Amino acid sequence: MRYEAPKTIKEAAGLLAKAKGSAFVLAGGSDLLVRLKSGMIEPELVVDVKRIPSMQTVSKTASGFRIGGAVPCAALGENEALKKAWPGVVEAANLIGSDQIQSRCTIVGNLCNASPAADSVPAMVAAGAKAAVVGPKGKRTIAVEDVVTGPGKTSLKKGEVIEAVTLPKPAPKSGDAYLRFIPRTEMDIAVVSAGVCLTLGPKGVVKKARVALGAVGPTVVLVPAAAKAIVGTKLDDAALAKMAAACEAACKPIDDKRGTIEFRTEVAGVLARRAAGIAYQRAGG
């Protein structure tokens, strides 16, 4: 195995593109090093991206926020402006692991590890986050929901690195929230999760909504039908019931030791309802 720590994103993409065997990006390493040590992967090359300045900062931009791909999740919780603008995204990112893991794990790593249960992903999808991808052929921007194609699989091509995730500037009267179900109080993997982002119009009527579910299918799913069920309402019980039903209909979960298909499906609706309630409050409804 070769270890490289390039100083620029271009160099990183070049190294990954030229690798003959399997090559991996090392951001926080909280997933990669576990896989490496257990022999699940035998990389020819590991490219540490933590020496690339453009990947190490969180910045407020004209269009919103830009979170560098090597920024540890702990730093997101320390950023007051980001927390105020996107509390759901920050809470989701801060749910990943212990303080020790928070010092290392990144939302881009969480995304690229491509676990259906990744905590930060439903919140990012609900928020309308985009991934800024740099590869040997240049740059492209894709929606976060288009990055993961299945468990452990992404749409990134050889040599491509996600340099940053961008979040839009929150619309006036909007709010987001993320909730997950775990059998413990913390330090666990989501059995089911839901991220909701709402924008309100006059009189507390929902104008726009995005609802995303985690751990109920091979990838995090955006559920337009759930959003449609609450747009134009004040989140009354009938609208919430319709939204929960749409969430349940979108679930294609697995049955495993952590949750049955039936349980995951029902809880998805419950969590989406509760997350929508929090998002609605945060939006000032």
Add this chain to the structure above:
Amino acid sequence: MSEGIHVATTINGDAVEYVCSPRETLLDVLRNRLGLTGAKEGCGTGDCGACSVTVDGRLVCSCLVLGAEAEGREVTTVEGLSTGGKLHPLQSKFIEHAALQCGICTPGFLVAAKALLDRNPDPNEEQIRYALAGNLCRCTGYDKIVRAVSAAAKEIRKQR
């Protein structure tokens, strides 16, 4: 066999250089190359916290950091807690409150507790328990550890 990587870093305030293999973890470097055996390997997967150290002030599991990543960083291990042969208040209070039995998890708890008190000198019980949630102890049942950290926090505030 992969080529060795030369690393220059700072450990407990001292400039240190070593050569490690690309796959070698910071924990293995500390223990096997530098003789700093305070950090322990419990799980090796970042779940137990026995290998906790700080890198540039952030608490990490050294089993999930490559030795090569420490280049130019500042690493603090449990060996860096005491000064001039005098125990850190956390260490004294752990002894006083019998906050350890077998001792394997203790260095990790001390480093994690120090990281907590550095940013929050007056944590309540809930905050202590949250901050130490990444450290597993199979002997004490945690209560004594929480009390020791609370007592150490009080002691440090008194000294200021």
